Structures are given as structure tokens and as C-alpha cells.
Amino acid sequence: MTAEITVDGMPIPPVAAGDEPEGQPRRQPRRKAILLLALVGLLAALVTIAIWYLLFRQPITALPLPGISEPQVPTYATAIYGATQPFGVAVSPSGDRIYVAQSGGDQTGLVFDASGTKVGTMVPPTSAGTQHVPVYLAVDPLTSEVFVSDRLAGAIYVYDRDGAYQRTLTLAQPRPGWQPLGLAFDSKGLLYVTDLSGPFEKVLVIDRTASVVRTLGENDKLTFPNGVTVDAAGNVYVSDSNDGRLLVYGADGTVRAQVGRGAGQGNLGLPRGLAVDGQGRVFVADSTGQGVFVFSTLSGDSQRLAYLGYFGGEGAADGSFEFPNSVAVDARGRVYVADTFNNRVQIWSY
Amino acid sequence: MGPTIAGGQVCRRHARVPLQQVSNMFRVTSLGRMDDRQLNRWIKRVLLLLVVGTIAFAAFYAFDRWRPATTPIVDQRLAALEQAVRDAPDDTVSRGQLADTYVAKGRFADALVQYNAILAAGKDVELATNGRAGAYMGLGQLDNAAKDYQGVVDIAKGGEMAKVDPMLEAAYYSLGSIAMQQARPTDAISFLEKALAITRSDADALYLIGTAYVATGQMDKAETALRSAVDFVPIGWSEPYTALAQGFTKAGKTAMAEWAGAMADLAGGKPDLAEPRLLALVNTDAAVDAAVGLGLLYETKGDTANAAVWYGKALAASPDNAAARLGIGRVGPGPSALPALPTPGVPAGGTN
Numbered sequence: 001m002t003a004e005i006t007v008d009g010m011p012i013p014p015v016a017a018g019d020e021p022e023g024q025p026r027r028q029p030r031r032k033a034i035l036l037l038a039l040v041g042l043l044a045a046l047v048t049i050a051i052w053y054l055l056f057r058q059p060i061t062a063l064p065l066p067g068i069s070e071p072q073v074p075t076y077a078t079a080i081y082g083a084t085q086p087f088g089v090a091v092s093p094s095g096d097r098i099y100v101a102q103s104g105g106d107q108t109g110l111v112f113d114a115s116g117t118k119v120g121t122m123v124p125p126t127s128a129g130t131q132h133v134p135v136y137l138a139v140d141p142l143t144s145e146v147f148v149s150d151r152l153a154g155a156i157y158v159y160d161r162d163g164a165y166q167r168t169l170t171l172a173q174p175r176p177g178w179q180p181l182g183l184a185f186d187s188k189g190l191l192y193v194t195d196l197s198g199p200f201e202k203v204l205v206i207d208r209t210a211s212v213v214r215t216l217g218e219n220d221k222l223t224f225p226n227g228v229t230v231d232a233a234g235n236v237y238v239s240d241s242n243d244g245r246l247l248v249y250g251a252d253g254t255v256r257a258q259v260g261r262g263a264g265q266g267n268l269g270l271p272r273g274l275a276v277d278g279q280g281r282v283f284v285a286d287s288t289g290q291g292v293f294v295f296s297t298l299s300g301d302s303q304r305l306a307y308l309g310y311f312g313g314e315g316a317a318d319g320s321f322e323f324p325n326s327v328a329v330d331a332r333g334r335v336y337v338a339d340t341f342n343n344r345v346q347i348w349s350y
Numbered sequence: 351m352g353p354t355i356a357g358g359q360v361c362r363r364h365a366r367v368p369l370q371q372v373s374n375m376f377r378v379t380s381l382g383r384m385d386d387r388q389l390n391r392w393i394k395r396v397l398l399l400l401v402v403g404t405i406a407f408a409a410f411y412a413f414d415r416w417r418p419a420t421t422p423i424v425d426q427r428l429a430a431l432e433q434a435v436r437d438a439p440d441d442t443v444s445r446g447q448l449a450d451t452y453v454a455k456g457r458f459a460d461a462l463v464q465y466n467a468i469l470a471a472g473k474d475v476e477l478a479t480n481g482r483a484g485a486y487m488g489l490g491q492l493d494n495a496a497k498d499y500q501g502v503v504d505i506a507k508g509g510e511m512a513k514v515d516p517m518l519e520a521a522y523y524s525l526g527s528i529a530m531q532q533a534r535p536t537d538a539i540s541f542l543e544k545a546l547a548i549t550r551s552d553a554d555a556l557y558l559i560g561t562a563y564v565a566t567g568q569m570d571k572a573e574t575a576l577r578s579a580v581d582f583v584p585i586g587w588s589e590p591y592t593a594l595a596q597g598f599t600k601a602g603k604t605a606m607a608e609w610a611g612a613m614a615d616l617a618g619g620k621p622d623l624a625e626p627r628l629l630a631l632v633n634t635d636a637a638v639d640a641a642v643g644l645g646l647l648y649e650t651k652g653d654t655a656n657a658a659v660w661y662g663k664a665l666a667a668s669p670d671n672a673a674a675r676l677g678i679g680r681v682g683p684g685p686s687a688l689p690a691l692p693t694p695g696v697p698a699g700g701t702n
Contacts, residue, residue: 028386029384029385029386029389032386032389032390032393033381033382033384033389035393036381036389036392036393036396037381039393039396039397039400040396042400043396043399043400043403046400046403046404046407047403049407050403050407053407053411057414059415060411077417078417078418078419078420079420079423080420081420081423081426114417115417115418116417116418116420259652260680261680267585304652304653305652307652316423316424316427316454317422317423317424318422318423332415334417342423344423347417349415349417
């Protein structure tokens, strides 16, 4: 039983097989129907990809489709010049603001837009004295404010997204003489700070009321932990820089995995800045390794970080580094590396 | 009677639908009921949508991903130095930096012009000669390069700092390298011994002199030199192991040749090939080296516990084995547990 076809409400009489024009292959309409279906399928795929891209803004290579495999390491895209010995780098999730801590020149923080144009400067208030060296930065995911550590001044300064000074972070229980260094936020807004002061170097976890709610590394003899970052599962990655180690603390505070100096892939020299992207990758800026190591984040009960690759190499050419110190990622598959002694921030992209 | 599809063929057509009555299009509920014209029309429309959509999306994607390119740092520097030389042609420092930058950019012929200008002025002769030798190397003119490196040696060997002069060491190394490329291993050994007298830890010179010893049949010396080279760079450098394998094969040391071949696999990033080869050697003359190799292999894979086991086995058989001691020092103890930590505070409000 088939439905009667109508056009403008008028029934269309059936056409007998033999009524088809001479020379017209009988299979042609069927082929055209298949072609039309294929085109509609392609159109649907295009619309799906476009919607996916608008939602996630990830490179096409990140599409979870068979036959498409995302590259393990990014490729060089461009560089931002205008910073003197950039030490720390952070970026807004959309990549429209790039924050740089200069360890040379006038030792201020700089704000660049996506095109690499300087749009602001981050300077502590004069009331905070004149001796400042901005070191690392982190962007608060809840407020878009930029937190800048200043080990010399023993302070963390807070700026708005365009670089205007807002306040100095004051801990609920003051820690005189503390030496904040590496900074990171988790998705809930908890601030992770590496602190070089006191009898042991450690990572402080600070909540939104500026109270220290956790301390990591009490028993690990950390030596100049420079970098800290947190993955989606709550694992905390800490670069134990002068021991050449990357330690991974589980959500329960135990060391779940470590990568160190040695002969293996991902053999670290002087790991400094760290970043985790939304695709489950950990980036480790290795100053003496003159590049960035890429590992996968810890998954399940694994006690190992899978080595994914390395990019960089020593030099001044595009894609080469001179003592890279810090790394940041945006939410669009771009990786930003403070190429300290080439006086630039390199942008790499998946 | 409705439309029929016989043998998968559409066997009816119907009247043309006016274009302006778009809504009527949707009254056709089956592709099988479309006539040829309708199908053509729809194909054209969908194709047009697909093409326009693809172009639009590609343009948006490219614009969204694009970041403006910046002038590479070397080009920035090159432009500045060229301007400096134009402004002050007698400034040999800028000219030398310009020549060095040309070499870095692979513009060897341009570099030669600048080095020749410096040498014609009789200034910075050692530096310019050394630089020009590098430019000749880049151009593949080995004889000219050797002549200039010998010139550097002649200038530097009588100097106060000759025994620690890195430029002199580099000149000797380069002369050795050229000699090897010209199949003169005996000459190469002479130059490389002088280079190593200045810098004993130059792994490249150790490797090169090792290959020269292999070429001249001095296997004992070759083994010492090549083992020293891989002590400095144990992983990621397969050439010294390959040279060792060749030397051991020449000397009839089968197990050691197999070990060196396996290590070349490991160093070349093929641990899965190396593993069975090394495991097969644990009861042979190459047992200690195989154990160290397995330690390195598991260390490479991130399996530090297993690496420590194999380094331990190597040390048990040979307590003074430096590679095993270094290895076990690197892998150390595994992950350690920490006391449970308090629950983090609840995020609320802002920091002050």
C-alpha cells in the first residue's frame, strides 16, 4: 500500500514504466535520489561540524571522528614580541587576552590582545613599594581577574582583565614572609600557589575566602616548585623544578605519579611552568630542555603519565626556544609559551 | 493507487511544481515520488547550500583560527644588522654578527662576502676565519673549510688559553670531521685526540674518534671511546651503538654485537624491537650490559620499578658499573603515599 502523491492538492496519475522518455536510463532517478541523499548527508555533517566548532572552538582535528586523529603536539603559529624576558604567561579562555610577566626591562606585567597588540600594563600600586618582579600569572575562571605572583615582594597582586590593579591578595591567616611563585586555578575557583617559604616548600590551596584549606608537598622535599596546574579530575601537577620532577597529586593528596630526570621519553631537565588543556594534555615548559613536553593527564587508576611528545629545540628561529619558562593554554587549542631569552611569547596551535 | 517502486526504480513522474510554492515542496514525502526535475532541482539546491556553507564555514574557521604572523626574530636581527653595516661599513663587530646571522639563515655565500671583507681589513682574523670555515662547510667546500680551520689552529694553538680554548677545540673537531668525510681516519684520529685533550667530555668527538678507531681496526680504543660517548648521551643517539655493533662484529664478539644492535634499536626509538633482543642476552657475555640496557628500556617506558630491578641486577653482577649506578640513582624510589588531606573549603565570595 503506498500513499497517493499530490501537487497543489491535485492527484498525480501514475506513470507506466514504459512511458519514460527514450534514451533515459531507468536507473537514473534512483541514482539521483542516492546522490541527493548523499548531498543531504554531507550538508548535515557540515552543519554538525559547524555547530560543534561554534560550541567548543577546538581545531577540526580534535573532532572525535574515526579517521581523524588529533596531532600529539601543536605546530608553531606565531609569536608576540614586545615583552622583555617574559617569565610567566597566562591567557583568557577565548585567547583574547594574553598576560605576560616580564622579568627584564621595567619588570611589569603586560596585557596583549589576540593580535599581539599591547593593550595594558599591570603595575602594583606605589604603596606596595618599588621592588617588584612579577613571576607567574593565573586567570580566575570565575571573575576573569588576573593574579600575579611577586616573590620578591611576597605578594599576589590582582588585576582586572585589562590590567587595572584591583587589590592585593590578603590571606585570611597571614603568612609573613611567604614567597608565592607558581599559580593556578581549578575550575571551582580554588587557587593553588607554590610557596618557597618556611621549613619546607609546598603548594598551598586557597579558597574563595582566602583561607588556606590544603597543603601539598609536606613530605616530598620539593625544591623550587615553579609550576602548578590542576586537571579536570582534580589531580594537581607540580613541577619540582630543581629536582627535575613533575609530581602528580591525586584528589586525596597522595602522589599518584611522577616524571623525572632520566633516560626515558619526557626526560625532564628543569621543568618550570605547567598547563593542562581541556583535551587531557599536560604541558611542561622545560627551561634547560629548551622546549615543552606534552603528557596525557592521569586517567583511571593509572600511575603513569603517557608521554605524547615534545616541541621546541634551542635557537632563535620560529618554533625554537631560549630557556622557555612558562606555558599557558586557551580553550581553543592554542598553547602559549614564554620564550624568555628570545623576548617573545610563542603561540602554537593544534 | 499510489506511486510504486519496482526493482528500486522510480516509475512515476508528476507535474512540475512552481518554484514560488516552496511550501509545496515539503508535501513530497518520499524521494521515490520525486520526478527527475524535482530531483535535479533539489540536488542543485542542496549542492549550492553545501558549497556556500563549506566556503562560509572554511572562511570563518580560518579567520577564527588565524593569528597574524610576525617577522621571525632572525629576520628582525638580520635587518637591523644590515642597516648597522650600511651605516658603519668599518664596524667589523656588526659585520661579523651579520655574517654569523647569514650562516644561521643558511645564506653561506652572503656570509662569505662579509667574512672576506673583515679579513681584508685585517681585523678579528681568528673569529672571521673560523666563521668563514663554517660558511665553506655549509657550501660543501671541505678543502677550503679545512684550510680555514687549520688557520684557526695555527693562530690559537700558541695562545695562553690553548688548553681550554673552545674555538681551538671546535677547529680540531671540524678538521677531524672533514678528515672522516674524506676517508682519512688516521688523520681524523690525530685531530680528534687534540680536540678531546681540550674537552674530554665532547660526546660528538668521542663518537667520531670511535668510528675512526673502528675504521682503523683499533677495536679496544673504539669501544672505550664509543662507550664514553653513550655514557654522556645514553638514549636518543643510535649512531654510537651502531658503530659499536660494527666494531664488535669485526672483532667476532657476537653477544656484544647483538647488545649494541639492540641498544641502537632502543636509542632509535624502537624499544619493542630492543626488548626481546636484550632479554635474550641476560645469560651471555653481554649480561651486565643487557641488564643496564633493560634498565634504560624500562626507564624509557616510564616503568621505573622494573628499571630499578634491572639496574639492581647489573649492579649485583658488577658493583662498579657506572651506568647502572647512575640509572638506579635516576629511577629512585617509586610514588609514595602522603597522609590524607582535609576537605577543601567551599568556594564562596571573593578574595581580598
